[in-house]
Amino acid sequence: MITSTSSALDQVDSQGKAWVDFTGSLWSLANDVTVDAQGRLLVAAKVGLDHGCHFGLARLHPDGSPDLSFGTHGSLVGQFEPGRESTGGKVHALADGRILLSGLVYESPHRSLPTLALFDQQGRPDLAFGDHGVQVVRLPGNLSLGLRDAWLPPGVPGAEACDVQVQADGRILLLANHHYEFADHVGILIRLEPNGRLDTSFNGRGFVMVRHLLLNTWLSSILVQQDGSIVVAGSIDLPQEGLLARIDKDGHLDSSFAEHGFLSFSAQGRSAQLSRVVEHPDGHLLCFGSSRDPMHCLSLNVRHDGHPDTRYNGGQARLTQIAQTPSQWTAAATCADGRALSVGATIGGVEADFLIARHLADGRPDVDFGEGNGWVRTRLGRSLDTATSLVVQADEGIVVGGYSLDGHYRAVLVRYRG
Numbered sequence: 559m560i561t562s563t564s565s566a567l568d569q570v571d572s573q574g575k576a577w578v579d580f581t582g583s584l585w586s587l588a589n590d591v592t593v594d595a596q597g598r599l600l601v602a603a604k605v606g607l608d609h610g611c612h613f614g615l616a617r618l619h620p621d622g623s624p625d626l627s628f629g630t631h632g633s634l635v636g637q638f639e640p641g642r643e644s645t646g647g648k649v650h651a652l653a654d655g656r657i658l659l660s661g662l663v664y665e666s667p668h669r670s671l672p673t674l675a676l677f678d679q680q681g682r683p684d685l686a687f688g689d690h691g692v693q694v695v696r697l698p699g700n701l702s703l704g705l706r707d708a709w710l711p712p713g714v715p716g717a718e719a720c721d722v723q724v725q726a727d728g729r730i731l732l733l734a735n736h737h738y739e740f741a742d743h744v745g746i747l748i749r750l751e752p753n754g755r756l757d758t759s760f761n762g763r764g765f766v767m768v769r770h771l772l773l774n775t776w777l778s779s780i781l782v783q784q785d786g787s788i789v790v791a792g793s794i795d796l797p798q799e800g801l802l803a804r805i806d807k808d809g810h811l812d813s814s815f816a817e818h819g820f821l822s823f824s825a826q827g828r829s830a831q832l833s834r835v836v837e838h839p840d841g842h843l844l845c846f847g848s849s850r851d852p853m854h855c856l857s858l859n860v861r862h863d864g865h866p867d868t869r870y871n872g873g874q875a876r877l878t879q880i881a882q883t884p885s886q887w888t889a890a891a892t893c894a895d896g897r898a899l900s901v902g903a904t905i906g907g908v909e910a911d912f913l914i915a916r917h918l919a920d921g922r923p924d925v926d927f928g929e930g931n932g933w934v935r936t937r938l939g940r941s942l943d944t945a946t947s948l949v950v951q952a953d954e955g956i957v958v959g960g961y962s963l964d965g966h967y968r969a970v971l972v973r974y975r976g
Contacts, residue, residue, distance in 0.1 A: 587967050600615070613659065652724065719776070788806075816864030831850070959971050
């Protein structure tokens with residue numbers, strides 16, 4: 559069941575920003591943005607109200623103005639289960655026009671469960687999906703229970719994950735990070751039928767536990783490759799190493815990928831964490847995230863077989879330092895010409911700004927983008943700004959979703975010329 563409250567209009571200013579406001583909210587954060595078949599922008603958000611966190615879902619016209627035919631005045635706010643705090647994480651526009659929202663429902667003050675909700679084109683729940691439009695994913699043995707990250711906002715890598723991808727056949731992949739105890743974490747890849755029910759043909763039980771070398775494992779993103787294989791990305795152990803693993807269509811680890819299905823790596827001797835992986839048309843993978851101690855933007859080029867491409871930076875992760883400020887990549891996408899875009903932020907108080915970069919097909923910075931260094935830094939307000947997501951429009955405009963802090967967090971979209 560979905561419980562809803564009314565939500566407000568999005569306001570577009572003359573500087574390429576569209577603010578996404580939700581009626582009654584104390585704060586809001588845009589966690590994902592995508593486009594539908596008509597070019598409209600769909601935004602998934604986490605919204606704070608007087609009685610806790612809610613998911614937010616909004617639809618805007620390509621120019622950033624609200625689509626008043628959707629929900630209530632262009633957006634909707636709700637809880638996945640009555641009385642349980644919720645957050646919206648990722649949004650997908652399905653081929654038939656329906657809208658799939660993934661997120662988390664907070665089972666307790668300290669625990670979360672992955673959740674999906676399906677809406678029609680007007681923002682009404684699709685009652686044929688799950689339980690009256692919502693599927694809270696509860697695996698046997700409480701395996702899908704994860705930690706609630708009560709202090710890190712979205713966009714800063716933490717314990718919460720709610721990535722989702724839809725396969726060509728309509729089946730749905732999503733992530734969970736199970737927390738056994740303080741020093742024992744395991745990532746889980748789950749597959750559901752198009753109606754939201756667990757697909758037990760996947761690994762014989764509907765999910766596969768992803769753990770490398772019996773180490774703590776956290777997953778952050780999913781990629782469905784052109785051949786149908788599934789790549790998951792995240793990190794292992796403390797101090798962290800970046801992690802990639804590939805799962806075949808049936809839910810089994812692909813032992814032909816890297817070393818027995820896994821690639822783990824450090825960043826020039828430092829800890830590493832992956833936030834997003836995208837696939838180039840020729841099959842190689844571009845990975846984006848951040849190093850630790852210090853924290854810098856990270857990228858890595860990986861061959862189709864799972865081994866780092868030694869032609870790119872000697873097979874090592876490339877670190878990009880932005881001034882003297884910690885920074886990270888949080889999301890990425892490929893362009894039609896084979897180049898890739900990444901977005902993220904510098905980290906820390908008034909120095910926290912949007913970052914966007916363009917990369918050549920082999921992962922090197924595209925020096926024709928920005929001021930000759932391949933990236934652009936944007937300050938939206940007087941305080942913290944963080945980019946969490948991006949999408950490329952049909953006219954090659956780049957829309958970046960995130961939030962800006964000026965007294966309270968506020969969801970925002972920013973458009974850049976391609």
